Amino acid sequence: MPHIKLDEKLPGIRGLFAFRPETALPISELAEVLLHTLGTLSMAERELVATYVSSQNDCFYCQSAHGAVAAIHLDGNEDLVRQMKQGLKLRTSHRN
Numbered sequence: 001m002p003h004i005k006l007d008e009k010l011p012g013i014r015g016l017f018a019f020r021p022e023t024a025l026p027i028s029e030l031a032e033v034l035l036h037t038l039g040t041l042s043m044a045e046r047e048l049v050a051t052y053v054s055s056q057n058d059c060f061y062c063q064s065a066h067g068a069v070a071a072i073h074l075d076g077n078e079d080l081v082r083q084m085k086q087g088l089k090l091r092t093s094h095r096n
Helices: 013-019 021-036 043-056 060-073 078-093
Strands: none
Touching (some): 013 060
8 A cells, every 4th residue: 555645647666756856866876777787697687686576566567667678688588577476476475
């Protein structure tokens, strides 16, 4: 349940950016560094992590966006993205 009222016409994080515009640039810059600079994880792996986190947060917009980018980096393997979201949800739901 959201604790702040967001514009329903703005999906995902875009609604938060509209609510607090001063956060848009710093958060976008952080995402750029975390997702798109060289590091120990590949870009596909980073996008899969973002997809998983977004699925756990139940954000359809973000998990769809990150999942699509992950699939591109995985040569179109949308099935792997789907399996990861579903498989990890099943495994983590047993801990609750």
